[in-house]
Amino acid sequence: MSIAVDRDQAFLEAVVRIADEVAAVHADSVDREARFPHETVAALREDRALSAFIPVELGGGGVAFETIAGACFELGRRCGSSAMVFAMHQIQAATIARHCEDSAWLHEYLAALSEEQRLIASVTTELGTGGDMGRSIAALTPQGEGRCSFEKKAPVVSYGSHADDLFVTLRRAPDAEQNDQVVALVRKEQFTLEQTGTWDPLGMRGTCSPGYVVRAELAPEQIVATPFPRVMEESFVPVTHILWSHLWLGIATDAFDRARAFVRAAAKPGADGPSPVAIRLSHLMSELSLLRAEVETALSEFVEVSDQPNRERLHTMASMLRFNNLKIAASEQAPRVCQGAMGVCGIMGYKNDTPFSVGRHLRDTMSASLMIANERIHQTNASLLLITKDV
Amino acid sequence: MTDEIRQIIERHARLSAPADGLAVDADLYEAGMTSHASVSVMLALEDHFDIEFPDRMLTRGVFESIAAIEAAVIQLRPEAALQ
Numbered sequence: 001m002s003i004a005v006d007r008d009q010a011f012l013e014a015v016v017r018i019a020d021e022v023a024a025v026h027a028d029s030v031d032r033e034a035r036f037p038h039e040t041v042a043a044l045r046e047d048r049a050l051s052a053f054i055p056v057e058l059g060g061g062g063v064a065f066e067t068i069a070g071a072c073f074e075l076g077r078r079c080g081s082s083a084m085v086f087a088m089h090q091i092q093a094a095t096i097a098r099h100c101e102d103s104a105w106l107h108e109y110l111a112a113l114s115e116e117q118r119l120i121a122s123v124t125t126e127l128g129t130g131g132d133m134g135r136s137i138a139a140l141t142p143q144g145e146g147r148c149s150f151e152k153k154a155p156v157v158s159y160g161s162h163a164d165d166l167f168v169t170l171r172r173a174p175d176a177e178q179n180d181q182v183v184a185l186v187r188k189e190q191f192t193l194e195q196t197g198t199w200d201p202l203g204m205r206g207t208c209s210p211g212y213v214v215r216a217e218l219a220p221e222q223i224v225a226t227p228f229p230r231v232m233e234e235s236f237v238p239v240t241h242i243l244w245s246h247l248w249l250g251i252a253t254d255a256f257d258r259a260r261a262f263v264r265a266a267a268k269p270g271a272d273g274p275s276p277v278a279i280r281l282s283h284l285m286s287e288l289s290l291l292r293a294e295v296e297t298a299l300s301e302f303v304e305v306s307d308q309p310n311r312e313r314l315h316t317m318a319s320m321l322r323f324n325n326l327k328i329a330a331s332e333q334a335p336r337v338c339q340g341a342m343g344v345c346g347i348m349g350y351k352n353d354t355p356f357s358v359g360r361h362l363r364d365t366m367s368a369s370l371m372i373a374n375e376r377i378h379q380t381n382a383s384l385l386l387i388t389k390d391v
Numbered sequence: 392m393t394d395e396i397r398q399i400i401e402r403h404a405r406l407s408a409p410a411d412g413l414a415v416d417a418d419l420y421e422a423g424m425t426s427h428a429s430v431s432v433m434l435a436l437e438d439h440f441d442i443e444f445p446d447r448m449l450t451r452g453v454f455e456s457i458a459a460i461e462a463a464v465i466q467l468r469p470e471a472a473l474q
Contacts, residue, residue, distance in 0.1 A: 134426065177407065177423045229420070229451050315450040383430045387437075390446050 008067040011052055015071040018043045019078040027079035028352075030206035031360050034199055036162045037206045040075070040082040041119065049086070051114035053094050058107060059114030065094070065239075065306070069246045069299050076250020077257075080364035081206025083247035085119075085159050088207075091243055092120040092167040095235045096185065096224065105221040109185060113165075120185075121163030123214050127153040131373050134232070135178040139171040140223070149217045150184075155197070158209040164188050166214065169228075183224040183231055191216035203363030234314045238302050238323040240372075245295045245330035248368050252334045255341035255361040256288045262345045262356040277344050284340040291333040298326040317384045321391050324377045331368030338362040392471055396460050399439060400424075403431040415458040420451070429454050436460065442467040 023040040030037045044050060053068050054060025068090050075083035093113065100106035112118060129135045138152035150170050160166070165187050172180045197211040224231060263281045301322065305313040313319050338361040342349040345356040352359050385391070393415060400419065401410040407423040424432070432454060437443055442464065444453070453463045464471055 177421065179423070179425060180421050233451070312450075313447075315452065316446055317449040318446045380426065383427045387430050387433045387444070388446060388449060389443070 004062070004064070007061070008063045011047075011049070011061060011063045012067055012070050012074070014047045015044075015049060016074050018047065018049075019074045019082075023075055023079035023082040027082070027360070030079060030081050032205075034201070034205035034208065036159060036208045037079060037082040037085060038162075040079060041085060041162075044086060045117040048114070048117060050089060050093070050117045050119060051110075053090060054097050054110050054114050058097075058110045060097075060110065064303075066299060066303060068094070069242055072243045072246040073250040073253075076247035077254040078250075079206070080247065080251045080360070081204055083250060084204055084207050084244075087243040087247050088122060088158055089120050091236065091240050092122055094239050095167070095183070095231060098235045099224050099226040099231050101225055103221065103225060105219070106185070106224070109165075109187075109222075116164075118164035119159070119162065120165045120167050121157055121160050123152055123154045123157050123160070123166050123168040123212075125154055125156050126169075127155050127211075129178070131376055133169065133372065134181070136169050136171045136181050137178065139174045139176065140182060140184065141174050143217065147217055147219060149215070152214045153196070153211075154214055155211045156209045157193070157212050157214070158207045160193055160209070160212050160214075161195070162208065166191055166216070168214065168216070181228040183228060183236075184218060185222050185224070186216045186218050190218055202366060203360070204367045230315070233320065234306075234311045237320070238314065241323045241327040241330075242295075242299055242302055244368070244371065245298065245326055245334075248330050248334035248365055249291055249295045251361050251365050252288060252291055252337035252341075255338040255358045256284060258349070258356045258358055258361075259284060259341035259344035262348060277346075280340070280344050284337065284344060287333065287337050287340055291330060291337060294326060294329050294333070298323065317388045318391055321381055321384050321388055324381050327372065328369075328374050328377055328381075331365075331371075331374060334368055335362060335365040338365050392461055392464065393457060395439065396436070396457050396464070399432060399435045400457065403435045404428050413457065415461075416456050418455055419457075420455060432460075436464065440464050440468055440471055 022043045026037060026039045048061060052061035052063045056062035072083055072087045075086050096106060097110060124133050125131060126137055128137050138150050140148050140150055142148050165185060168184050169181055170184055172182050192215050194213040195210055196213055199208055199210040259281055263278050338358055341358045342362060345358060348354045348356040349358045351357060397410050404419055404424040405428045433444060448463060454460055
């Protein structure tokens, strides 16, 4: 036990150092130039952070899920884009690690990921599905000789051109229904990307997420055998919402810290009572703690139910509602905190080049409600709420 | 009871093919039932059989086939099996 705790602590300390010494240093240029955070990802690779969650037997770090979430938070405090790249990679890696079952191909893949620190991007959204991950149009198509192929038109693929491998959702076969899906993992030498759009967004600029037509050829053993709905319910959806919300909390926490530093710098010794901005900061603290409470309780609930036999509770509609709500609440609350921080810092927060700048924080967190659109999640929740009794 | 369930599925599951040709163990989701439609099926089952599915039973697996639904209804209302 204590070896595991030490290992997790050492990992988190390494990530904090990378966040402070690398991600923070390059955050402004990553944002300004909308470029990939190469330096941070290189440093994470150097520390073998890309395989942190993969079991030790497969060459990974074997750290606990809570520690991965903590790493997303720490990176988020220094560079939202770096944190998002790290989080998305971990979502894919964790999903495969939790569902590789007895697949020799996936075990070998995870060992290769650990050995070579391979970066995985995801291709889950698709033109024509209205942002619904539970439907696919692109189909796994048999090509004879035990090979298959697909072509998927993806409006957004985060860091696709910087990734080694892709985690792709597809229809099971050309004649399958849109909701009869599989997850496949394709390696760099097996796919091509044809860029179909540009990337000049408001925030999260370093994630480099234009659209692509993805074409690939693969073998059937590269498909995750666990039924798709189980992969989504047990892992992909809750892990996504938990890791994203941790990095949003990280960004909001840094915005709050900057606001506090601003109030501290402006405080006049011997003044008669707290200044109006100091009182605004106090209001902001309660907004931040609401966000933190939602994010932290969701994590501990997930860890608890993940340890139960067959992860049964994760299959219930009450559980889906719970993690959907985390996504909605955190994605709305994080930009609220950042905007509050800007209200405290005033023009010094609005300008991009002061120690109290929170413009990037606000812009980065404004992406949160769009990544899997909140309105779509509300639609799902609205129908689940009709039947679920105890939420 | 199988027929009653089949009728509810016909009316609410919005499958791509009619429900009367469906095997009792056929996967309803693979037959085109969406998550939203599955909620309609659950609501109709609760109304029709006068039962309430507790949260632990509100999982995909419990509603994935006619046979699975039948087992769930019987579990909540054993006397329904005799009707």
